Amino acid sequence: MKSVDHNKKIWEEKVQQQNRWTIPVTSEDIQKARAGDWSIVVTSVKPVPKTWFPDLQGKKVLCLASGGGQQGPILAAAGAEVTVLDFSESQLMQDAFVAERDELPIRTVLGSMTDLSMFVSDQFDVIVHPVSNLYVPDIQPVWQEAFRVLKPGGIFISGFMNPVFYLFDWDLQDKGILQVKHSIPYSELDYSSEEEIAKNGIALEYGHTLEQQLQGQIDAGFVIVGFYEDTFGGEKLLDRYTSSFIATRAVKPV
Template identity: 75%
Template sequence: MEIIKHNLDSWELKVKQKNQWTVPVSSEEIQNARMGDWSIIVTATKPVPKEWFPELSEKNVLCLASGGGQQGPVLAAAGANVTVLDFSESQLEQDRFVAERDSLPIRTVLGSMTDLSMFDSESFDLIVHPVSNLFVPDIQPVWQEAYRVLKSGGIMISGFMNPAFYLFDWEMEEKGILQVKHTLPYSELDYASEEEIVRTGVSLEFGHTLEQQMGGQIRAGFMIGGFYEDSFGGKRLLDRYANSFIATRAIKL
């Protein structure tokens, strides 16, 4: 099926529904960032450690598959030259809204995380890539392209799903039972027909293995120089037993 088109339609709907990842930051948060008081998340709840970032002033930052008016505007207010790439025009509109509201110079680009051909090699000092590669079946092109467009010594901060999250039966979890149902790597296409997926309208997700996530970054040429885990903040049953998110800090040597 047309995976990208299906997920694009899903995110356009999420913006209309004011999903939490589509709601822009406030003017107060932007003002605080201008004064040096800022943080962003690339997982669900835990802020990225401040020491993971380079000095942002005049640095070229790519917010990769990161529309929604959240990470990009904060980093721009902190002094970075920010480009936000996303496949959803509505998500990019959230960034443009904050940019106009708070007089921020943010560049928005419509495109896929797997193809950064619109950018020259070694264009960016920092890439911020919040949880989003679950929406593409093959993530190695994401890591390869990120490596290409980063400058030598550049940093990529990524958030992604712990593959263990995809092991369990979603319907049973809602009933308070964690029951293993799925194999890894996970694809919704293995458990539901194309007709069912289109009818429900939910995003089509792929649960990539740690070898594909972290090993893929290493194969692209990165050195992993930071790691932490995060949860849904107690909102999911799995939070009682394991973390569902991982964040890495990768360096282009």
């Protein structure tokens, strides 16, 4: 199964269904951001610390696999020159809509997080990469490409799934039971056929190991200097016991 093509189709449908991550920020949010009152999330509910960002005025920011009209417009309103890359045309349309509505400097690019060949090396001051690498089977190209297009001294902020999230039986969780069923690294293809995945209309997800997530960034050349965890905000049974999300702040050495 071509995971990128399948997941692209799923996200086009999510926009039509008005999934939480496809709803653009409001003009009121943009006004507040222009006044210095802003925040974004790259995980689920916990905002990224303001201290993780430099002064954004005039900074070139890449929102990587970050369509939906949320992070990009806020950062643009805070003063950044924003480029949003996503594999979903409908998600990028949300960013374009906010950019036109609120007169924001946002460029949208259709593409994959694993291939940033449309950008020259050392181009961006900041890269913001919300939870999305669960949709590709190999995340090392994501780290390597992000490192290449980031300027020396640049900041890379990423959110991703804690692999513990993928351990448990999905159906039993809905019944209030946590029972280990899956192994890590996780692939939906190990437990469902391609026909079942297509029929059920679910995204094809991959639960990467912490070594792939953390050491992968280090192997690409990054120095990890910030870390926090997040939950679903009480929506999931697992929230009672542990966090399902991780965010990191990494720097490209000068």
